[in-house]
Amino acid sequence: MSTEARKPPAQIALKIRRILGGKAGWNGVAVQFAFAAILGWIGYEIVSNARANLENQHIAAGFGFLRNNAGFDVNQTLISYTGSDTFLRVFVVGLLNTLVVSAVGIVFATVIGFIVALCRLSPNWLLARIGELYVEIIRNLPLLFQILFWYLAVLAALPNPRQSISLFGLSFVSNRGLVVPRPIGESGFEAFLAVLAFGIVASLALRIYARRALFERGQMIRIWPYVLGLLFGLPLITMLVFGPPFSFELPQLKGFNFAGGSRIIPEFVALTLALSTYTAAFIAEIVRAGILSVHSGQMEAGSSLGLSRATTLRLIVVPQAMRVIVPPLTNQYLNLTKNSSLAVAIGYPDLVSVFAGTSLSQTGQAIEIIALTMGVYLLISLLTSAVMSVYGWRVSRSLGA
Amino acid sequence: MSDIISSAYVRQDLLTERPAPVKTTGFIGLVRTRLFNSPTNILLTIVGALLLWFTIVPSVKFLMVDAVWTGQDRAACLTENAGFTVGACWPYIQAKLPQLIYGFYPEAERWRVNLTLILAAALLLPLLIPRLPAKSLNAGVFFFAFPVGAFFLLHGGGITGFGLSWTAGLLQLFDDSIIGAGQALLGLSKTSAIGPLLWVVGNIVVLVGTAIYWLIFPLTWLRDQLQGTGQSVWADFATTAAIVSLIAFVLGGGVRTGGRALISSIATFVAIAIVIKLMGLDHGGLPVVATNLWGGLLVTLVVSVTGIVTSLPIGIALALGRRSTIPLIRIFSIAFIEFWRGVPLITVLFFATYMLPLFLPGNFTVDGLVRALIGIALFTGAYQAENVRGGLAAIPRGQGEAAAALGLSWWKTTSLIVLPQALRHVIPNLVNSFISLFKDTSLVSIVALFDLLGSLRASFSDPKWSTPSTAFTGFAFAGIIYFIFCFGMSRYSLFVEHRLNAHRRN
Structure with missing residues (x-):
């Protein structure tokens, strides 16, 4: 008389129920149907209303307008553009301008942010208070306020080109923007680029080799003299052999304006200044929190292993701090990119300004244009978050191992 | 004892007093230990002092010392007339103050x-x-x-109806739309390849619409009766109050425990009646001031307070949706949150200004301010959802399980056990979101609403006050206002955080 274990009940039905309705079971399925019906109804209302409204306003839906002539000028273009180009080209020009101002802003914001963070962490009382003051003031004022402040108050108060402020006779600051020397490619340019590329690749290979030697054979290889030679020495020799890679065209004051050189428009200067100082305040807080998050015992443990202070910082403290810093830092970079859309307030020709602003008012294709604009930003942020989740996965894997 | 004293190793006389240790507290100590304790630090201190000298001193000089305090127009703020390099031009702020606070109200x-x-x-x-x-x-x-x-x-x-007629009107609109959708499907079924399927779906939708029509028929009939009476607002009000109080009474537990719900419902309606009577809403109310006349700090505060009030429920709903196990609701919440968080606010405002009117029925116009408010509510709602989700994640599983063991339903578990704890946890984060919302309200000036910053910018173009220092003065004034609000909120958030973590302090 043996009692056999009862078979477990069939799991398939339960599993289907769980997949379809979650923990709520068939109630969940019913809720989903009601929700889908409401969504469908809203979608139907939107589509039918939009169709009727567009018909009333005699606007043809669709992306055909992108091939029409834009017929307006843009005052900063990275690729050649004239008024007779298409709206598609306007889109590309605006997108490139957005990316440029974001990239420049990110570089400056990171530099300023790290400096302010170091100030705040400094044992010097005065510097720490100055860093705190900077962060508090900048963070408690709206970004648009700061952009307008730089553009309408500070840059507008600069003298006109004839009385412009000269920086060592090379660059000139005036209310028409910043004029800098323009590099012009010379005969040695290709060779220089090739050697530079080779130097970078070789340095990376050297680093990989040295790391492998360290981890597999425990052999320390000092690579920085070679890297220095590859990155600076080799291009220098090439310059001596093939001649200088580029020369600079200096700006000259002719009449009421400058001839020669490249002009950086004041809108760009104001936007970069405001974006980088604003984001820097947030970056400073992130960096500070990251460095403070590393326990002081780590430093002591490093020195008890016989590592020097610099090596402890480089090998033990910074990698741990970076793990805390990088995700919110990326978030700030993303914020800066999204905030660059405030360019529309001062007329810097970014994506929102030329495409969702000027093109929209010229064509009236609101749905297509705003969808495209939003799509671009959405794509950027989704790509970034995808990269960040890969990073997070790698960090958690290295922590688990 | 005596031989110990006579021992050679016991000191016979008192040591001379050593000097007091270097003072490390107070101002002197601070200077010694944190400012001038090493050559590097001395250098850094000098750099910092120079930095302050070149920023703070000119600012103070501009705002106070060199400022012009009285005057009628720009002439007072010109260097020629004042006799010195003019700093801030405060008469300009005095003249523009009503515009900066009320706009064209x-x-x-x-x-x-x-x-x-x-x-x-x-x-x-x-x-x-x-x-x-x-x-x-x-x-x-x-x-x-x-x-x-x-x-x-x-x-x-004023108002022409009350709860009953609004509900009836809304339901009727909804029903008309459903029947319209069904008929559109039936029309499509004649030409489409999947005609029979569309025909069946269309008929079902029309059937549902008709059923709803008969379901809400008592409501619409009652509304028509009430509109016929002379005092339509008060008749409607009385009917609504009676119906709602009755429902509250029944849901509250009937004769046994419903008294409390009944009393609070009646009290609420009496309060509403007093407000209606006081403001004369039943016969026109106060004179209408269209929102395009609003401006300045008023718009800034209206937008931010509305954003704060509307974004929180949206955020809670989305956060609960994102944690739900029901697939469609979770996917929808994730997509909704990630969409609004992925786009800049300015494109959201463009969306609300240019695209939203296209999505609404043609005879239905939405006020410009309301459009911006809708955009901001959706945008901030998505951010609040992530804050609330953080709070929900911080609540231990055991709380929900204990509630389930007590036999509480999901709604009761969420509203009585989980949410109150979760929201308490994230008050600092919520306040920080409100700070960024307050700062972001300045963006509405881009879509032609005149908030504080927009009014300020508009006032720059007034030739009566155009002087070299006008822009700086205006920015200083607006900056101080923004700073006071944001700084106040951030201090409050710190205070709450401190209070919430009181048990963790040692």
Whole structure:
């Protein structure tokens, strides 16, 4: 008389129920149907209303307008553009301008942010208070306020080109923007680029080799003299052999304006200044929190292993701090990119300004244009978050191992 | 004893006093230990002092010393007339102050704005001070009653019906749309390849629509009867009050325990009746001030308070949806949150200004301010959802499981056990979101609404006050206002955080 274990009940039905309705079971399925019906109804209302409204306003839906002539000028273009180009080209020009101002802003914001963070962490009382003051003031004022402040108050108060402020006779600051020397490619340019590329690749290979030697054979290889030679020495020799890679065209004051050189428009200067100082305040807080998050015992443990202070910082403290810093830092970079859309307030020709602003008012294709604009930003942020989740996965894997 | 004293190793006389240790407290100590303790630090201190000298001193000089305090127009603020390099031009702010605070709100009606602001402060302050009682009543008045009252105060106008006719009208609109959709499907089925399927679906939709029509028929019939009477607002009000109180009574537990619900329902309706009577809403109310006349700090505050009040429920709903196990709701919440968080606010405002009107029926126009408010509510709602989700994640599983063991339903578990704890946890984060919302309201000036920054920018173009220092003065003034609000909120958030973590301090 043996009692056999009862078979477990069939799991398939339960599993289907769980997949379809979650923990709520068939109630969940019913809720989903009601929700889908409401969504469908809203979608139907939107589509039918939009169709009727567009018909009333005699606007043809669709992306055909992108091939029409834009017929307006843009005052900063990275690729050649004239008024007779298409709206598609306007889109590309605006997108490139957005990316440029974001990239420049990110570089400056990171530099300023790290400096302010170091100030705040400094044992010097005065510097720490100055860093705190900077962060508090900048963070408690709206970004648009700061952009307008730089553009309408500070840059507008600069003298006109004839009385412009000269920086060592090379660059000139005036209310028409910043004029800098323009590099012009010379005969040695290709060779220089090739050697530079080779130097970078070789340095990376050297680093990989040295790391492998360290981890597999425990052999320390000092690579920085070679890297220095590859990155600076080799291009220098090439310059001596093939001649200088580029020369600079200096700006000259002719009449009421400058001839020669490249002009950086004041809108760009104001936007970069405001974006980088604003984001820097947030970056400073992130960096500070990251460095403070590393326990002081780590430093002591490093020195008890016989590592020097610099090596402890480089090998033990910074990698741990970076793990805390990088995700919110990326978030700030993303914020800066999204905030660059405030360019529309001062007329810097970014994506929102030329495409969702000027093109929209010229064509009236609101749905297509705003969808495209939003799509671009959405794509950027989704790509970034995808990269960040890969990073997070790698960090958690290295922590688990 | 005596031989110990005589031992050679015991000192016979007192040591001379050593000098006191270097002072490390107070101002002198601070200077010694944190400012001038090493050559590097001395250098850094000098650099810092120079930095301050070149920023703070000119600012103070501009704002106070060199400032012009009185005058009638730009002439007072010109260097030629003042006789010195002119700093801030304060008469300009004096002249523009009404515009910066009220916009173009008619002068005779400005008391309404002041009254609203006083009411808001009177309701908000007790809510922020933890020690004061009756938080839920206070919060209820601030989050539900105050916005409605503020609307009728600021905008003006009256009402022609009440709850019953609004509900009936809304349901009828909804029903018409469903029947319209069904008929559109039936029309499509004649030409489409999947015609029979569309025909079946269309018929079902029409059937549902018709069923709803008969279901709401008593309501619409009652509304038509009430509209016929002379005092339609009060008749409607009485009917609504009776119906709602009855429902509250029955749901509250009937004769046994429903008394409390009945009393609070009646009290609410009496309060509403007093407000309606006081403001004369039943016969036109206050004169209408269209929102395009609003401006300045008024718009900034209206947009931010509306954003704060509307984004929180949206955020809670989305956060709960994102944690739900029901697939469609979770996917929808994730997509919704990630979409709004992925796009810049300015494109959201463009969306609300240019795209939203296209999505609404042609005869239905939405006010420009309301459009911006909708955009901001959706945008901030998505951010609040992530904050609330953080709070929900911080609540241990055991809380929900214990509630389930007590036999509480999902709704009761969430509203009585999980949410109150989760929201308490994230008050600092919520306040930080409100700070960024307050700062972001300045963006509405880009879509042609004149908030504080927009009004300031508009005032720059007035030739009567155009001087070299006008722009700096204006920015200094607006900057101080923004700073006071944001800094105040951030200090409050720190205070709450401190209070919440009181048990963790040692």
